[in-house]
Amino acid sequence: MSALACLRVVVRSEQANLSEAMFSALVAKFTSAFLEVRWSWPRKFSALNPYAFLLSDPTASELDTAELGRLSAELHAHLFGVTDDESAKVIVLLFEGEDAAMAKFAELSDGELERAMVEPAAAPEGGRLSRIAIDGTRLQVPPPEGSNPAEAEDEVRPRRRPAPPRDREPNVEGLQGIYYAARQIFVGDVISSTPGESRTRYSLVDGEEHLPPEAAAFDADCVIAAMAFLAESQADTPLYLPVSFSTLLRPSTRAAYAEILSILPHSERRRLSAAVYDVPRAPSFQALKQLHSALDEHFSAIDLRTRDPAFEIEQLNPEAVTSVTLVLPQAEPERRLIVLRRFLSKIDAYKRRRIWPALTNVRHQRELDLALEARLPFVTGPAVCRLQSKPMGGRSWPVDQLPVPSMAETLQKASA
Known part of the structure; x- marks a missing residue:
């Protein structure tokens, strides 16, 4: 069975000195170029909107997210340069579930996404939401109640190949x-x-x-x-x-x-x-x-x-x-x-x-x-x-x- 998931890039246009139209086009082009290089065949992707992409892998039952970890860091550097400003942070989310649920997730507004990251009920029913860390690991969103971040991270670590080091140096x-x-x-x-x-x-x-x-x-x-x-x-x-x-x-x-x-x-x-x-x-x-x-x-x-x-x-x-x-x-x-x-x-x-x-x-x-x-x-x-x-x-x-x-x-x- 082919693995499917909806990738969402969360970043606000007001953080950059660009119009919404230019900003969204830049995010879409960069993310598409990134996936063209790193989401290699036979895996496929398609753009649902400038900030959402449907990913598939016909050879796996669950997507391997090792390569996706670099997307947030590289997109952040591309849009804002190297900065410690947390307000400019780029977040990459992955939603796996039924087709209808993934379609709803792709169209969530920024505000709805923020609520979904802290309230499980705010995400579309019939799917699982996670955040892709910079090392490619999946972090459950929101974290399970009563668990610590390290335990949550261990549960969703990529299975097919080891993730890159967490302290990966920038290019x-x-x-x-x-x-x-x-x-x-x-x-x-x-x-x-x-x-x-x-x-x-x-x-x-x-x-x-x-x-x-x-x-x-x-x-x-x-x-x-x-x-x-x-x-x-x-x-x-x-x-x-x-x-x-x-x-x-x-x-x-x-x-x-x-x-x-x-x-x-x-x-x-x-x-x-x-x-x-x-x-x-x-x-x-x-x-x-x-x-x-x-x-x-x-x-x-x-x-x-x-x-x-x-x-x-x-x-x-x-x-x-x-x-x-x-x-x-x-x-x-x-x-x-x-x-x-x-x-x-x-x-x-x-x-x-x-x-x-x-x-x-x-x-x-x-x-x-x-x-x-x-x-x-x-x-x-x-x-x-x-x-x-x-x-x-x-x-x-x-x-x-x-x-x-x-x-x-x-x-x-x-x-x-």
Whole structure:
């Protein structure tokens, strides 16, 4: 028998400086994008209204809520930033029961929901109400009379897999600047987002070992991070968001990407660029057509990132994309220089196609010097700019003072 439940997101629009229509649309888009990534097939979901979603799992008799724990924390950070203000708290409720009862629950007003959380009789008959804690456990709502919270929590702990730690760290979100050597200025930033519990920091500009194990989840987290950076900075320089080439073009995951990208406001399109990674040596015309179809609505520029210095630029139409970036390999310094020289040998072909060539994962001074000598316009990597908490785009920086230290390094130096 398929497990069914109604998910409700409880958060008030007056807590944010947005209209009710814009606020509800933002909650709906974010929650849908979150579920697309984490409520994986064969499980399904459908939106009942901006704040209510019907969840199903045909393989279980009871829903596994482990992944749902992150929704409240991530939605809270997305809407309000990081704050200790309890009044801005996002609550995720789950109602399981008869179809008619779930339909009634989906339409409860904020006031009716508040009463249902303290008075059992206020919830629709024929169902069970629980709250999803940040670690994915179910907490009975309201708690059983005479029980303590720990006992109530033990009774409703997820069964199929262990829940994440209760003290899960928030994602580490940051940016790394894109340097335009001809003018010695940063002209944009590449966004990254790393789960707090990860031992490896995820990044598109620091080489293969920093690529995420789950591309779709990483890309979705970076979309969420981009929303905060767009709100915090009014700079006109672009923010580059990671987009996995193979995951985006796979039919089974293309719809999920469409939902994720729909969060991005169209009014900010000019400030957003797509950094499409893991691109093969010779992407087909059909693949590039599908890429543009999926991305043009949201991004003003498309950068293709490839690990192959022999990328077949001659096969691309003029201005088929904005730029192509070579990712230097994880190899000995001499091998990296050989790969770079091979890429630089084709610069004239890039000029003929009116497509910018660029370089990332720059780690050594010799690599930077060779790129500057060849007048390669754009460079990124640990030898250029380390992780920042604010965009570098628009800031002048002398080439002889690269790399820009990370915020942690700057603070450590100041306290020394």
